[in-house]
Amino acid sequence: MIEVIGLHKQFAENILYSGYSVQFCAPKICIEAPNGLGKTTLLMMLAELESRQSGQIFFSGKALTEPHKQVAIASDRIALPDFLTAKQIINLSANTLDCSWPTTIIDGFNFNEFLNTRFDALSSGNQKKCQLILALMRDAPYLLLDEPSAALDQSSIEYLLVLLDEYLIDKPEGQIIITCHEPAPFIKYGFECMPL
Amino acid sequence: MIANLKQSIGQYRSFLDYRYQAYKTELTQLLLQLKNFGLLFLVVLGSALLGMILLFFLGLGKIIDSSDAPQYGAQMAWFYLLLQSVMLGAMKSAIKNSQQRLFQRTIVKLNWLKLMDIKLLLLSNGWLLASLVIALDLTMSQWLRVPHFLLFMLLQFGLGVLCLYKPTALIYGLSFTLVLVLLPIDITPLVYHCGFIVLFVLSIFLPAISLNDRLSVNSLFTFWLSFFLQHSWILVWRVALLLCVFMAVTTLLNERNDLAAIFSVLAVAFIVLFTSSLQFDCGKLRDKYALFFQLNNQQRLFFISQFIPSCLFFFISMLSYLMFVANIQWLLLSLSVAWCTLQLYIAQKKPAHYALAWMITTGVLLALIT
Numbered sequence: 001m002i003e004v005i006g007l008h009k010q011f012a013e014n015i016l017y018s019g020y021s022v023q024f025c026a027p028k029i030c031i032e033a034p035n036g037l038g039k040t041t042l043l044m045m046l047a048e049l050e051s052r053q054s055g056q057i058f059f060s061g062k063a064l065t066e067p068h069k070q071v072a073i074a075s076d077r078i079a080l081p082d083f084l085t086a087k088q089i090i091n092l093s094a095n096t097l098d099c100s101w102p103t104t105i106i107d108g109f110n111f112n113e114f115l116n117t118r119f120d121a122l123s124s125g126n127q128k129k130c131q132l133i134l135a136l137m138r139d140a141p142y143l144l145l146d147e148p149s150a151a152l153d154q155s156s157i158e159y160l161l162v163l164l165d166e167y168l169i170d171k172p173e174g175q176i177i178i179t180c181h182e183p184a185p186f187i188k189y190g191f192e193c194m195p196l
Numbered sequence: 197m198i199a200n201l202k203q204s205i206g207q208y209r210s211f212l213d214y215r216y217q218a219y220k221t222e223l224t225q226l227l228l229q230l231k232n233f234g235l236l237f238l239v240v241l242g243s244a245l246l247g248m249i250l251l252f253f254l255g256l257g258k259i260i261d262s263s264d265a266p267q268y269g270a271q272m273a274w275f276y277l278l279l280q281s282v283m284l285g286a287m288k289s290a291i292k293n294s295q296q297r298l299f300q301r302t303i304v305k306l307n308w309l310k311l312m313d314i315k316l317l318l319l320s321n322g323w324l325l326a327s328l329v330i331a332l333d334l335t336m337s338q339w340l341r342v343p344h345f346l347l348f349m350l351l352q353f354g355l356g357v358l359c360l361y362k363p364t365a366l367i368y369g370l371s372f373t374l375v376l377v378l379l380p381i382d383i384t385p386l387v388y389h390c391g392f393i394v395l396f397v398l399s400i401f402l403p404a405i406s407l408n409d410r411l412s413v414n415s416l417f418t419f420w421l422s423f424f425l426q427h428s429w430i431l432v433w434r435v436a437l438l439l440c441v442f443m444a445v446t447t448l449l450n451e452r453n454d455l456a457a458i459f460s461v462l463a464v465a466f467i468v469l470f471t472s473s474l475q476f477d478c479g480k481l482r483d484k485y486a487l488f489f490q491l492n493n494q495q496r497l498f499f500i501s502q503f504i505p506s507c508l509f510f511f512i513s514m515l516s517y518l519m520f521v522a523n524i525q526w527l528l529l530s531l532s533v534a535w536c537t538l539q540l541y542i543a544q545k546k547p548a549h550y551a552l553a554w555m556i557t558t559g560v561l562l563a564l565i566t
Contacts, residue, residue: 049487068493078487081419083426088413095414096492116409 007055
């Protein structure tokens with residue numbers, strides 16, 4: 001369970017969260033809210049990639065000790081090196097984090113033929129696939145996906161849903177939180193919808 | 197028929213206006229990017245502008261009148277072509293209006309597009325315009341003595357076109373011609389320039405080789421290497437300007453060896469400027485990909501790694517200066533290391549004060565020496 005207590009976050013004068021508290025209890029949650037309310041910022045703060053003015057965040061009652069091992073995140077907010085090919089980006093991350101090359105996930109997303117394409121030359125759908133591959137290959141207990149189905153083709157959405165369905169099998173304390181504007185397919189696969 | 201022609205002329209004029217507008221806007225933005233150096237350019241380069249123009253025409257004179265020393269003339273020609281390529285490389289996006297290239301394709305024919313590119317290229321190529329000014333002043337008998345100058349102007353134009361449409365050929369060509377001008381052979385200026393043309397034409401047919409695709413990126417070292425391989429431009433213009441400094445110092449030392457101490461300080465000042473300013477590019481890259489490396493638990497290493505390219509560049513430049521140009525006193529050498537470190541710190545923490553700090557340090561060092 002992820003618990004947020006008394007979160008305060010503001011950009012300059014713009015207060016995004018003030019004394020915000022929430023408990024994400026279900027194993028698979030889909031956060032739904034209109035644009036600009038801070039869904040991505042919340043995910044970034046959960047992954048400790050964005051600082052906060054105050055508040056606490058607990059994962060199964062504890063603060064994160066090794067965020068890079070405990071949380072995996074895919075978001076457009078995290079710029080990937082656009083001058084590298086997708087293969088080089090995945091290789092760099094896999095080497096750094098000591099992960100094995102994610103053959104199955106790459107095959108599942110039909111991404112093989114785009115591995116040698118520079119990231120900035122990939123279509124938005126393929127850029128999204130690259131982000132998802134990087135997050136999923138970590139096999140972290142907490143998985144945060146920002147608009148995972150945006151720009152994906154139908155077969156890739158179906159593959160993603162199957163992957164997410166099986167993701168928590170070997171992670172009893174794990175949790176998947178996604179943000180999405182079209183939650184219907186995710187709800188069909190057991191996601192619980194939550195407003196922000 | 198006449199109505200169609202009038203309509204075409206009208207469309208062409210509108211397109212012409214649009215391209216001039218886009219050209220001016222992008223050049224203005226390019227100059228705004230140099231605002232950190234604005235004061236520096238005004239004070240240092242502004243006062244030396246007349247001298248630089250004179251030096252520029254003096255160099256052209258050496259290229260024209262190189263029958264006594266053909267190799268030196270050819271080296272000077274190569275150097276001019278390199279500097280021209282660097283300048284046009286910086287202006288390329290403005291000349292082509294690259295950002296709206298696809299939009300342009302939707303409104304006009306391809307040959308109009310290329311015609312405008314060439315017009316703006318000619319307008320931007322100050323190096324070729326200066327050669328034209330001299331060419332117009334030459335009499336027929338002078339022309340008969342220096343036919344290679346015509347080929348040099350042809351090269352200036354051709355390399356401008358290559359810079360716009362086939363930059364890989366430009367890099368190959370400059371590399372091959374560098375070998376040619378360094379070979380200890382005794383040939384006439386005309387043969388040198390014919391050799392240049394042949395080598396640049398051959399370069400057009402060579403396939404582009406992407407080293408980056410073959411590079412296995414698995415560490416921060418290969419990450420930076422890949423960045424510089426793909427953004428070699430940021431190193432090329434600095435190296436070209438450093439070569440300028442090295443050549444100028446060599447010439448000045450031959451003329452006034454009694455002022456060697458002052459030339460050493462100036463050389464060190466420019467080495468520090470061109471190498472430490474690399475931090476602006478590295479810092480930008482670090483800011484852009486900080487989250488990615490934080491995700492990979494390498495934020496600290498990535499932060500430190502951003503300073504290494506500038507430091508390496510500084511040491512290589514210093515070493516090259518010491519090996520090929522002149523000696524530097526130990527005290528000045530030690531000071532230069534501290535100075536480069538200071539400039540790196542300022543580039544990172546207070547970029548707006550970078551130029552000011554450089555000028556003050558240069559001034560203080562010059563005052564101490566004199």
